[in-house]
Amino acid sequence: MLQQQQPQPLTGNGPSSGRGLGLSGHPGMHALNSVHPATRRRSDGGDAGLEGTENGHPESRRDIGDILQQIMTITDQSLDEAQAKKHALNCHRMKPALFSVLCEIKEKTGLSMRNNQEEDSQDPQLIRLDNMLLAEGVAGPEKGGGAAAAVSAATSSGGMSPDSTLEHSDYKSKLSQIRGIYHTELEKYEQACTEFTTHVMNLLREQSRTRPVTPREIERMVAIIHRKFSSIQTQLKQSTCEAVMILRSRFLDARRKRRNFSKQATEVLNEYFYSHLSNPYPSEEAKEELAKNCSITISQVCNWFGNKRIRYKKNIGKFQEEANLYAMKTALVVRPGDDSPHTPNSTGSGSFSLSGSADLFLGAPPVNGEHSAYQLGAQANGNWPGRNSPPGGTSPHSDHSENSD
């Protein structure tokens, strides 16, 4: 008897065997229970299936064995057969109980292990990144208030405000570029995440009909997916932060990064300085023009003059040669014409500047009787009018005799 039961599922399992389950007869319970005609015949011929045996373990065991066998062979069957069998299995009375047991086992084994890894310590990092992006104006509301704040914060100390708008606009445009990329990428990720999540959820729900999948497991799976995607987002945020930092360092923190001015720029500045040695305080207009001519900012012009004044004063001797050089230059340029090309202030004072500087460095007394030349003597001692005089005329450039403005 046993031999009759055992070999059959083992050997007669192919679709061709025709011995499968539920092939004849209607699908469903009957299919399940009709696995073994022989078996059934034994058990009163009833339709009882698993429970058909009042007395018996052996019978139940056989039934379970049969079911397992069916499951094992399900892939070898035709689609129709499989569908039929699936349906049959799905409708089996034991299914819910079996599934709940299996779910429980699953909960206790594999999934519980994952539980431990669930809590990731990437939250603080994410928060930091979020905060930073918010502060930089990349994340958060449009308008770029953060960027503006960052810019103003970075520049307020340096004293550059109106003149560096060029740099700011450049910075802002680059920042908004980064912002745009960040947001489109983020959106893409979010969309992909929701799409994938719903897809997986549907899949699991569908599968939960044929294999033990608890809602909790689905939840967990969703959480896993979210974590994966959020780690991608973290990467995105991180690289965005890096980009912003690079941008920042290039545009704002480049303050410390000193780059020597071009030779031409230094020449222009020196020419102005030595041709206005009596009062080396360029007016706002002059500063603007100098900045334009030198391709630097007004604050850089201010810095340059500040440094130059103090360094010149500290060590006049060292600058003598340079001063002579520029005095000659100015002389050559100014003499033939009547106007200095780029320093409106020196207009008409070309001869003065020349004589002034030359006088100073050659130690000659003022020649033309121009009082400005006289002042040079004072300059030699570092006694520029300083801020007393220039501010007197609102603008630092309350230049001496000539008032080219």
Added chain:
DNA sequence: AGCCATGATTTATC
């Protein structure tokens, strides 16, 4: 590496 030149920043003053 050390030095000097030089642009930028900070602090104090007016």
Added chain:
DNA sequence: GATAAATCATGGCT
């Protein structure tokens, strides 16, 4: 707010 003076930090030369 502009400037002087001190200081920092880097570039460039040796």
